[in-house]
Amino acid sequence: MDVDVVVVGAGLSGIGAAYRLQTECPDRTFAVLEARDAMGGTWDLFRYPGVRSDSDMFTLGYQFKPWTAEKSIADADTILGYIHETAAEFGIEQHIRYRTKVVGADWSSADAQWTLRLETPDGPRTMTCGFLYSCAGYFDYDRGHTPEFPGLEDFEGEVVHPQFWPEDLAYDDQRVVVIGSGATAVTLVPAMAERAAHVTMLQRSPTWIGAVPGRDKLADTLREKLPPKLAHRVIRAKNILFTLGFYNFCQRFPDRARSMLLGLTTKQLRDPAMVEEHFTPTYDPWDQRFCAVPDADLFRCIRHGDAEVVTDHVDSFVPSGIRLKSGRVLEADLVITATGLTLKPFGGIAPSVDGETVDLHDQFVWQGAMLTGIPNFAVCIGYTNASWTLRADLTHRLVCRVLNHLSLHDLAAAEPKPRGELEERPLLDLTSGYIQRAIDQFPRQGDRGPWRVRQNYLIDSVTTLNRRLASSMVFTPRKTQDVIRIDA
Numbered sequence: 001m002d003v004d005v006v007v008v009g010a011g012l013s014g015i016g017a018a019y020r021l022q023t024e025c026p027d028r029t030f031a032v033l034e035a036r037d038a039m040g041g042t043w044d045l046f047r048y049p050g051v052r053s054d055s056d057m058f059t060l061g062y063q064f065k066p067w068t069a070e071k072s073i074a075d076a077d078t079i080l081g082y083i084h085e086t087a088a089e090f091g092i093e094q095h096i097r098y099r100t101k102v103v104g105a106d107w108s109s110a111d112a113q114w115t116l117r118l119e120t121p122d123g124p125r126t127m128t129c130g131f132l133y134s135c136a137g138y139f140d141y142d143r144g145h146t147p148e149f150p151g152l153e154d155f156e157g158e159v160v161h162p163q164f165w166p167e168d169l170a171y172d173d174q175r176v177v178v179i180g181s182g183a184t185a186v187t188l189v190p191a192m193a194e195r196a197a198h199v200t201m202l203q204r205s206p207t208w209i210g211a212v213p214g215r216d217k218l219a220d221t222l223r224e225k226l227p228p229k230l231a232h233r234v235i236r237a238k239n240i241l242f243t244l245g246f247y248n249f250c251q252r253f254p255d256r257a258r259s260m261l262l263g264l265t266t267k268q269l270r271d272p273a274m275v276e277e278h279f280t281p282t283y284d285p286w287d288q289r290f291c292a293v294p295d296a297d298l299f300r301c302i303r304h305g306d307a308e309v310v311t312d313h314v315d316s317f318v319p320s321g322i323r324l325k326s327g328r329v330l331e332a333d334l335v336i337t338a339t340g341l342t343l344k345p346f347g348g349i350a351p352s353v354d355g356e357t358v359d360l361h362d363q364f365v366w367q368g369a370m371l372t373g374i375p376n377f378a379v380c381i382g383y384t385n386a387s388w389t390l391r392a393d394l395t396h397r398l399v400c401r402v403l404n405h406l407s408l409h410d411l412a413a414a415e416p417k418p419r420g421e422l423e424e425r426p427l428l429d430l431t432s433g434y435i436q437r438a439i440d441q442f443p444r445q446g447d448r449g450p451w452r453v454r455q456n457y458l459i460d461s462v463t464t465l466n467r468r469l470a471s472s473m474v475f476t477p478r479k480t481q482d483v484i485r486i487d488a
């Protein structure tokens with residue numbers, strides 16, 4: 001076997017997984033295989049103006065590496081710097097193999113090992129490992145989502161998708177239309193408004209958007225007064241509780257959450273009619289991912305007249321811009337299609353077991369991490385209602401726990417198996433279009449215990465690492481390789 005564990009992807013999650021593997025499973029060898037020629041994933045790929053997190057970095061950052069930069073909501077370059085610094089500080093770089101894309105993975109029950117098919121600069125290669133851990137993110141790096149727009153070929157200006165931002169794109173004094181109303185659109189509009197002649201955000205329907213402070217003043221005070229590690233822990237705890245509290249408030253009291261958010265937006269925009277028309281979604285807060293705008297930058301640039309929001313549908317592109325269903329034509333030199341990501345489960349690796357491709361949608365997720373029907377395989381999927389890394393780090397530690405359990409009991413493989421029938425539910429329960437378009441490609445969650453994906457860090461932090469593994473897993477002993485249940 002080439003290595004004990006292969007981690008797919010050197011993004012925020014892959015680097016975190018490597019740290020946990022080397023600290024919690026020091027007896028295991030591992031490699032991080034990365035398709036691109038750089039680490040950082042999301043934070044290296046996206047280059048559009050203003051690109052930033054919308055979670056606070058005390059929770060999107062690692063538990064084990066304090067976030068010390070000024071801003072709590074940080075730009076991509078600062079996040080990328082933090083990922084690089086982590087990899088260098090903990091000696092993770094030496095484990096990364098760049099330009100190595102995993103394109104296939106077959107589990108052999110007889111050998112209790114994975115054979116990975118790789119695309120490398122030297123041509124196709126194979127590699128074997130005992131455990132495969134996908135930290136490949138959730139979207140397609142090669143393809144964004146752009147709906148079919150009639151007449152696009154007639155448009156005389158330029159059309160750009162934010163995922164493929166041209167390095168030399170000049171938009172000074174241009175009329176820009178940004179199609180979309182998600183996190184990318186609300187980031188782009190104020191950033192581009194600084195240089196463009198005018199920016200219009202064209203949305204089909206409104207999204208819940210709220211202002212958050214870009215800099216956390218309480219965090220600044222705590223960082224002045226406490227040692228870095230302690231300050232980081234206290235600020236993390238505060239932010240975890242606040243985010244979870246806000247999410248639960250929205251879910252339990254949607255009417256009160258609506259009126260609170262609408263009140264805050266009206267205070268920012270000082271125009272109730274505009275709020276009603278463009279900032280009052282039909283769905284309840286947090287039924288889709290909530291958009292945070294640091295220091296109310298979006299609202300400020302709308303108030304100053306540098307940007308406007310139009311709620312309408314594209315009828316067709318025309319040479320001078322976009323004709324809307326209402327008949328209005330938005331004149332544009334540049335159109336940005338912030339119309340979303342294309343979801344891609346597990347880096348496009350379709351795992352097979354003993355030569356049979358596993359249909360991921362037929363499988364259930366155990367503890368949000370391992371899948372039925374696939375031994376020694378885990379995936380890192382972060383929270384949708386809180387910082388991705390909170391869940392990712394629990395999953396890394398769970399993987400380490402499973403690996404240590406295998407070592408301790410001289411076992412070769414572990415595979416989740418429910419006792420009794422599970423009632424099936426979609427893995428992600430947000431109603432957002434980009435999730436609904438792809439949910440059939442993802443495995444499902446069950447209705448109870450370790451088969452539920454709760455999106456609740458407080459519950460998960462207590463249960464994830466403390467459940468008895470044997471109650472919902474089957475193990476293969478190293479020698480006989482007969483499947484048995486072991487009571488541990």
Ligand SMILES: Cc1cc2nc3c(=O)[nH]c(=O)nc-3n(C[C@H](O)[C@H](O)[C@H](O)COP(=O)(O)OP(=O)(O)OC[C@H]3O[C@@H](n4cnc5c(N)ncnc54)[C@H](O)[C@@H]3O)c2cc1C
Pocket residue numbers: 008009010011012013014033034035036038039040041042043046051052053054055056060100101102103135136137138139141184346347348349380382386387388389
């Ligand atoms: C613009 C933007 C802003 C975001 N902001 C936030 C935020 O504020 N808060 C939040 O919680 N989440 C946010 N997210 C979600 C974000 O993707 C996660 O927070 C986090 O960065 C994911 O890290 P990751 O390492 O799991 O995945 P990624 O960052 O996607 O990294 C995956 C890595 O795996 C590699 N890879 C993929 N497939 C293969 C393969 N087959 N073989 C080898 N390598 C492969 C990729 O090249 C990439 O380097 C944002 C996403 C985007 C697009």
